[in-house]
Amino acid sequence: MKKSASTYHKKPKILRRRQPNRSRGGDIGIYIFLAIMSLIMVAPLVFAINQSLKPMDELFRFPPTFFAKNPTFDNFTDLFVTMNKSTVPFSRYVFNTLFTTAVGTAGHLLIGSMAAFVLAKYNFPGSRFFFGVVVTALMFTGSILMIPNYLIMNSLGWIDSLLAIIVPAFASPMGVFLMKQFMEGLPMALIEAAKVDGATEWYVFTRIVMPNVKPAWLTMIIFSVQALWNNPASVYIYSEEKKALVYALSQVSLGGVARTGQAAAVSVVTMIVPILLFVISESQILETMASSGIKD
Secondary structure, three states, X not given: OOOOHHHHOOOOOOOOOOOOOOOHHHHHHHHHHHHHHHHHHHHHHHHHHHHHOOOHHHHOOOOOOOOOOOOOOHHHHHHHHXXXXXXXXXXXXXXXXXXXXXXXXXXXXHHHHHHHHHHHHOOOOOHHHHHHHHHHHOOOXXXXXXXXXXXXXXXXXXXXXXXXXXXXXXXOHHHHHHHHHHHOOOOHXXXXXXXXXXXXXXXXXXXXXXXXXXXXHHHHHHHHHHHHHOOOOOOOOOOHHXXXXXXXXXXXXXXXXXXXXXXXXXHHHHHHHHHHHHHHHHHHHHHHHHHOOOOO
């Protein structure tokens, strides 16, 4: 049976790009809403910076002003002068905080990631129980655990030692939970293929698993740095030469009305490092999420 000429000359179907259902007015409304929310979220940060730049007469002016009319860095200068008059050098406080933050974050990342890898990719007796313990630990705040932690640190002889800050950070349940949930989305076929090629467990963990869960451990680093940087450790540390920077700065801000400007500068100094770390890591997290999607 001969086919008609119209059968051979059918026009191919043109796939049209699906248009979003919302209108242009809806897009404008969404952008306006996001702009308003961003202004609300950034307002406290802008206010804190302006407070630290205000001279003393503007700090006590009524009605108060949001922006500094005559900005000055005298509050920061006075803060560093006050800190340098302490019996312990200012650099010592900075070193204590940087050391505990760096070592605690590195240990938290390593131990939490290794524990999450085992819980996410291997079934062994008691795996659900251990993960249940991790989830349960998320419900307890630092205030509840303060006395048990102190008793444990005292029995280990770590009171008035930086180990009392560093070692507990290794076992933070937040990192294990975050990494485990993210690693479950990694295909097991990728790990099995590496083992067939002769890869060891450590090679699989460091060269395959960790690069593919980069958004998770970057987020984990942000949370860990924020917690350790803002940890005054006043419960465990008694010696002045071992105190953290946040604790020393908080003592400066308790100097009364005369140090109101320095107290405003303290709030900016304590939050600048976590904010900078978040801003730097945010672009890497978004880029990794957009380019490293793997599906089984």
